[in-house]
Amino acid sequence: MIDSVQDFAQVTDDSYSAYDSVTRWKQKEGRPAVGYFPVYFPQEIAHALGYLPVGLLGASGRVGLDMATAHTQSFVCSISRSVFQLGLQGNLDMMDVLVFSNICDVARNLSGITQRNRPGRSVEYLHYPINNSSAHAVKYLREEYARLARRMAEVAGTPALSTENLRTSVELFNQKRALQLRLVHLRQESPWLIPYTEFYSVLRAGSILPVERYVERLEGYVREQEARSSRPKDGVRVLVLGNFCEQPPIQLMKAIEEAGCFIVQDEALVGERWLGHLDTDKSEDLLSTIAQGYVQNLDPMTVRFHPSVNKQEDLMRRVRELRLEGVIFATPKFCEPALYDYMIGKPALDKAAIPYLHIEYEESMSSFENARTMVETFTESILFD
């Protein structure tokens, strides 16, 4: 169990820059790797093609941005610049394919400039439908997936996607998501059991470890945590929104906890567990199943647009169900999707008189004083009168 935690922490650390574990894996397995930019990526497809899917989650402030600065301006979020810097430095060279998608304008254009600076190597772009009320959306996404699978097979010279492989992969990833969700629920109920830092690195390891190994480790870990009991502690139950893409500095999340808050739910790495369970029994066309899983999933996610879901009502539902005492909007600096979602949530919280706080972060920030002061005041204002 200690081993798992260390293992998780170590690979998490690795994913902050060098991705050495990916290089080692490739050497050992002789198979390709695909790096995917957040938020969501159909990892099972990559897995079924023999790829190791690896999340590109920025460099957590561990690299200087001198090279990225030459190509990008200062008014874009850190994750885009640090992923770009990693690419320019050659730290992503072991990735046979990089995939970006339409989560925002920054990510969309990042695909092209990454391609331009990675001559002769594969950079793919996936379009996730935004119109889930169209009868053609699932079909469209299925074709996108099929296209991507063809490209990836071509790049790596691996055999084309087979239904059998895909079925095995979907089942594995079903397990992974189920375990992650169990952990998420456990922390929702008893947030004092696992410190956020540990919880985060456990989840994050899932974006870099081979799924077989991850599932095995995670199973033991989750079981052990579920069996643990400790005296419930007092804290302000908060929901943290905004960190769905750029990873907040772990120090910031710590500062929130130290100020007396329990982060009962947040959006870090949501894309990893977002699909929940996919039913593999019904269909022979599993690509459609995966596409359907995306298009018809109505769970709220900032970078998804559902004309039919009311984000405000959904937020209030979460306030009730999670027994929240406050909401913290922790938005990455310059991340417009997060900033606009804040403006949707804010009036609803105002109306219901639920306290909320807005702080901005950058992955490379090294000073948390301002944030700490704000969070402390926020908790003081909830706790004392």
Added chain:
Amino acid sequence: MASASAEAKTTFEDFDQAKRMQGEITKNYFQRLLTAQANGQKVGYGFVMANPIEFFNVFDIVPLYPEVTSLNISYRGGAPPLIALSEEVGYSTDACGYVKMGVAAATDKTSTAIGVLPKPDLLYLTYSGCQIYIHWWEQLHYQTGAPILTVDVPYVREYDGHVDAHDIRYVAAQLEESIPVLEKFTGKRFDENRFKEVMRLSSKAWELWGKVLEMGKMRPSPLDAYFESIYYMAPITLIRGTQECVDFYAFLLEELKERASHGVGPTAREDYRLVFEGVPNYPFFKKFWNLFRQNNARGVVSTYPKVAGMIDTGSFHLNTDHPFESIAEYMIHAYCNWNMPLRTQLLEKYVRDYHADGVVIHSIKSCRSFSMGEGDMREYLAKEKDIPTLLIESDHVDPRYYSEAQIKNRVDAFFETLALRRAA
């Protein structure tokens, strides 16, 4: 200065009548817009970038483009109070200025420099080129309760500009799906003949507008395809699909030919030919233009007027025989819907085709759809292709981001290097 005599055209003014006509067209359009709801018409909000406004025409929906209203307001100096209104309720300074202005203008009774704007009856979400469009309509949806009608448009993802058939099918299918929705919304039947007629007029206007912009290839160029186009691009957006629109571009084309034959242009001489990229700065538009005018530089071609449609790239045809597919293709080929390498190559091609001396990129701090990647564009043009390239930054509507001394310094230095190259 003596006033121009009636018969002979003597001053530049005399060759600048299309701009005045455009002013009239815009004025009339605003008039129609501001009275639409009182006249029982529906107001649909739409986006400028490669929009299928032909559908609005057929259903008699009056379009309101918050991008256009915002730029007009900010051209008239009216942006700060609207931006302030939005920031007071919590919008970030980093958010797109158009959105902040648009949201404030749609709030109850907000009066703007062009009047009290009607609220949306329908939000037409065409996702060509900018992701903020989605967030913007979401804001308005929660604010006003107006329904959103979505047409998803995939990004041009291939670096050679290829667009998959499934992309076109997907967009065309959605356009077809939107017809019953619009019928229900307006209570009118879709009139196919009318639709074809509108399409025909649109194509005609596009064709003429394309020819107008091609005039920039002449040396000297009779027009400034960046600064003057700001005015000229209004009709194609506001009143496309009408005879009036076609007439406007026909007139403009004639006027420019006349300018060419008289050797008249927007600057005294043409010392420099420049390619412009990016949204202009509206609050300081004239000052900004002057920085270039003073140096006798003309924008001979620019990407900005192409936001409405990529008329000069060979990827554009409206075809009445396959109306849905051809509109779909047009929507996919929106400038900001192109990936960055394509955009960069287009600029490079412009430099060649238009015999330009350099490229000016005006980067908008709060618009990542345009600006994310412009740094890399500069890298490529300046470093790999040795094309003099100037990158300057400010905002399209927010005067707080314009620092005159800084920009002037850069522009002056740029002309110094151009002069040096010329001498060499």
Added chain:
Amino acid sequence: MQASRSYYAGIDAGSTYTKGALVDDRGNIVGTAVDMTGVNIVTASKKIYGLLLDKTGMNESDVAYVVGTGYGRYRITFGNTQVTEISCHAKGAHLLYPNTHTVLDMGGQDTKAIRVNAHGEVMDFSMNDKCAAGTGRFIEGSARVLGLKLQEVGELSLRSTNPVKISSTCAVFAETETQEQLAWGHSLEDVLYGIHASMATRAIGLLRRVGIEPEITFTGGVSMNPGMIRALEEQLGQRLNHDGKTMYCGAIGAAIFALERASSATHEGGSAA
């Protein structure tokens, strides 16, 4: 005076300091002068011009041509013409170090990276973007807030053993961050070096935009700051040209332009004023 009107002056009216330089007709630097710009650029530039003449023992009549540069270049009323400081720094750096191919100018309110050709002409340039973090003003601000003299800041930072990471992208914010790091108990030296290191990273980003080609000449007021020199050299892994004159580079370049313009003006038989 034996040869009247054979001297050429450059005045660089910067945001912080106004600098002046005088060269003779072969381009030798005869003298330099500097003072705070203050609120009145017109007076400041006149004053520097006077100072420059005093120091070199010249009269106005000895000077054939004056070129103004810097932010206040249009206010240098006695100047014959003006050139932007980008061209001037390139020119000046070329004079001081003829093998210069890249110039890094760090001044009070902007940082510029300039690529120059073998004649000291600007091939490409890039300046700090809209966001002003990473300019000399930032060091000045930190010095003032900490109650230090400008000259002390760089020196002190050299004594750092364990530099603190200052990562704020914002100059305004970085000032506060500096103090916060101190409040958390980091040593002054370490915090100061952290500031220099973070500014160096930004400056190198700008240099990369134009391409880093040796030799690199470091100009502007910040080239007087040993902490900045160390941080830049460490991160670049190469040496920079700098000396006591690089601060005057803009003015020197302007003086050279004065020389060149004056000679071409005589050829054309006219005055550029």
Added chain:
Amino acid sequence: MITVGMDVGTRTTRAVVLEEGQRLRAKIRLPTGYNFAQSIQGAYDAVLAAAQVTPAEVDYLAATGFGRYRVEKRDLSITDITAAARGARFFFPRTRSVLDVGAGNARASKINEKGKVLKFRSTEKCAAGGGGFLERIAFYSQIGLDRLGATALGAHNPVAISTVCSVLAESEVINLITQEVPLEDILMGAHQSVVGRVLLTLKQVGIEQEVTLTGGLVENPAFVQAFEQKMGGKLNSSGDLYYAAAVGAAYLGHQRLLKKRGEAA
């Protein structure tokens, strides 16, 4: 009961001695500098001396401000927003909105009748939303901070300085100076630009009467005047409010002590 409140700010450290949570016995301020331990000790010693109390007589020490954790002898640390709110109420009991403007940023809060913070917000970091900007301008224009406000009040036609970034705003000021715009008008413009940002922050939490200003800017008459004009209402401000956060901390310390003693009894 004697409680001491210390507010360790980025520019100045303020210390106050409060008797029975009611009577302000002494107040003192010293520059913070970079040697925190020294300024904190200095301010502590000085304020005790001024109040004529010995260290042994101090019952409680509450610290606030960004350097609060460096006050090693503290019994309690409180954030500046909470402390400033209580301090504002101490001097102006009918306060409902508090505006605390220091060097780095401005914080606006809405409080209830007991001084509890209901909602708050600080100026965004990418903004010239604090007194530091004015300090720079004072330095640059060679006017001196003490005379800055008074000079600005002589303006006839203030020119707007609109840039968001304070560093760039300085360039703008320089640019205006080169255009020979009268200094007073530029200075007032600079004040108005800070006012604009601070007022925005206040509006984001909602303005409720009475509004009290705390922190360093109470010493700047031009800021106060420009603020009142722009807000269209009165602002409580007095020299004592420079010490509001320190007083608020001392007051909360007193409350804490009462509670503890009550529990013990």
